[in-house]
Structures are given as structure tokens and as C-alpha cells.
Amino acid sequence: EEEFLDDGCIFCLIANEEDKEAEVIQRSNELVCFKDICPAAPHHYLVVPRKHIMSCLLLNKEQIGLVEKMAEMGKDVLRARGVTDMNDISLGFHQPPYTSVDHLHLHVLAPKSQISTLF
Numbered sequence: 513e514e515e516f517l518d519d520g521c522i523f524c525l526i527a528n529e530e531d532k533e534a535e536v537i538q539r540s541n542e543l544v545c546f547k548d549i550c551p552a553a554p555h556h557y558l559v560v561p562r563k564h565i566m567s568c569l570l571l572n573k574e575q576i577g578l579v580e581k582m583a584e585m586g587k588d589v590l591r592a593r594g595v596t597d598m599n600d601i602s603l604g605f606h607q608p609p610y611t612s613v614d615h616l617h618l619h620v621l622a623p624k625s626q627i628s629t630l631f
């Protein structure tokens with residue numbers, strides 16, 4: 513587990529601690545999806561790797577597959593929650609310094625027209 517989790521990282525905790533299991537909507541061996549605590553749209557989820565990756569700026573070509581799986585899990589959760597129009601969703605990363613949690617997380621929002629203008 514060395515280099516895998518970061519002590520004191522809230523997303524490491526949510527993704528890996530049993531007592532945080534209730535927050536998790538969907539999981540695979542390398543990813544979890546949970547609700548954003550401060551939703552900016554009727555559907556707002558975060559998909560994170562269980563491993564502590566600090567930022568999208570540190571991703572390399574070998575991790576394209578991981579990012580694709582993150583997007584797939586996000587769309588899966590939306591579908592499971594009744595979203596049918598996959599052209600009316602928003603998926604994306606915020607880039608440092610415009611981030612508040614230093615653990616890679618894909619924002620998954622729907623519908624597009626109801627995303628808060630403050631987001």
C-alpha cells in the first residue's frame with residue numbers, strides 16, 4: 513500500500529475505507545463513484561481511482577485506459593439513475609490550481625442545461 517494511499521486525503525478514505533462504503537455508488541477493483549457533496553446539477557458524481565493520483569496533469573499515455581474506464585463508470589451511473597441522453601451530460605477534470613482536492617476525480621454532471629453557472 514506504500515505510495516498507493518495518501519494519509520489525510522478524503523478521496524483515498526472514501527475509496528478505500530470500509531466505514532465510507534455507504535457513500536459509494538459503484539466500484540470496480542480500481543475505481544469508485546460517489547455523489548459530489550455539493551452538487552452543481554441534479555446529477556453530480558465523482559469517479560476516482562482507488563490509487564492516489566494527484567492530478568490530471570500527471571497522467572501519461574499508459575493511463576488513457578484508466579481515464580476511459582472512469583468515463584464509462586460515470587456514464588454507467590448516470591444510466592442507472594435514469595439519464596438517457598448521453599449528449600446532455602458533462603464529463604471533465606478541473607486543472608490545478610482550480611482544484612480543491614488533490615486526488616484525481618472526474619466530474620460527471622447531467623443534465624447540461626441545469627449545471628450551476630457558478631460551477
Ligand code: 5GP
Binds near residue numbers: 522551558606612613
Ligand atoms: P475540484 O477540486 O474539481 O474543483 O472539486 C472538488 C469536488 O469535490 C467539489 O465539487 C466538492 O464539492 C467535492 N468534494 C469535496 N470534498 C468532498 C467530500 O468530502 N465528499 C464528497 N462526496 N465530495 C467532496
Ligand code: ZN
Binds near residue numbers: 518523563
Ligand atoms: Zn487520495
